[in-house]
Amino acid sequence: MSVVTDVAFGAPERQSEQALRQDLAAAFRIAVRMGWHESVGNHFSAAVSDDGATFLMNPKWRHFSDVKASDLLLLDAHDDQVMAGADAPDPSAWCIHGTVHRMNPAAKVLFHCHPPNATVLATLQDPSMKAIDLNTARFFGKVAVDPGFGGMADEAEEGHRIAVTLGDKPVLIMGNHGVSIAAQTIPEAFEHLYFFERAAETLLKAYASGQPLAVMSDNLAAKTAAEWEPYAGMGYAHFEYWKRELDRTEPDYKT
Template identity: 30%
Template sequence: MKSLKESVSEQEWQARVDLAACYRMIAHYGWDDLVFTHISARVPGPEHHFLINPYGMLFEEVTASSLVKVNLQGEKVQDSPYDINPAGFVIHSAVHESREDASCVMHLHTTAGVAISALKDGLQAYSQQSLFALSSLSYHDYEGVALNPDEKVRLVADLGSTNFMILRNHGLLTCASTIPDTFLLMFILQRACEIQLQAQASNQPLITINDKILAGIKAQADEVTRSAGGALAWPGILRKLDRMCPDFRD
């Protein structure tokens, strides 16, 4: 595609580059699901437009210019040869519309995430990684493929002010004020799910972190994530992508 760098604001272009990088890293870790999950980011400005992946493009193919810009009604506000995933729009528009702090929303169908979402007791306090997720975690019951606009009300109510969500029998969701922070939260949640499944598969007695430590993490979670947030690792991630697949910036 022709580069949009000269036809959008500097702030929007940076958001496009960071969001394309996010898609490429999800593909790098093998957390993509062909073309069926999505990451969105609000375009800086008062219009409440957001960027989302072109439906049908593999995550390893997404570039800054190929991202589709839509409004909260799901209408394209900039010419694009691509459509968007309607289920992706329902989930992401619900969060963007209701949470001013959710500039980026990531939803994945990873094997570990879906497995944990199917467990009755969900995520457990078996690892340090799990504590950060448990400090701001919500659940949303499965209602079928997310095509019903009425589900938005219930999803938003379940999400509340949390930054981590497990969608029952479906997958994982994280949201934050920046793209790097949203990626870091998903990295932590995904690792917590992987660790739990491996620990449970050992069939050995498991040690659950006690409530006192969990309560302390909850009280300190905001401070900890600000001091070691996504911005700390993000420059290194961009350098990695520049070595692996620099075309994400196109």
């Protein structure tokens, strides 16, 4: 099996497993506040090992609002017996996250969910993110699109295609499905998801107006995307704000 290399998601921040557990548990709780969760499905993961293959992920069918640091499964992407275990993860979660963490060691964090606006965008014949404002331009050149929907993502070939299509991009629009976000840290993944969902909302509202879109030139979109790079610290500050809010209102996420 091939491995995706030369991925540049940004400089990683080394954390202990416990710190990763707490941040990942926080991400689930924040996702509920944002309305990104769906029933007891969807899944977020974060690699513990340097090679990305040993990773944390939410247990099968646990509501995001109920996830605690101690609940997270510690999985080995190379273990072909994971799904035979008594505490096996959701099959689609293992298919997507197990394959990406096995094939793409730079994608230390992977969020897969069906947030309303990004999911609607994924249903369009042309689901590409058009650069029509500051937030949509943030993703210029950073979005992969997988049009190969094959039903519930629980087969090996589906996971392989998703991992290859994601490549070195931080965002994967999964046609007729949802979105996956890759990063080297949890705050980075959170901020990508936050802004992508907002960007999708803006684009969909622009489409709904029935007026022609004022799409930026590639040069202007690329310039704007590059101008976002020095603001990477915003994601960490934003995530820390939400952790302080959770510390105040839902401190059990850390346990």
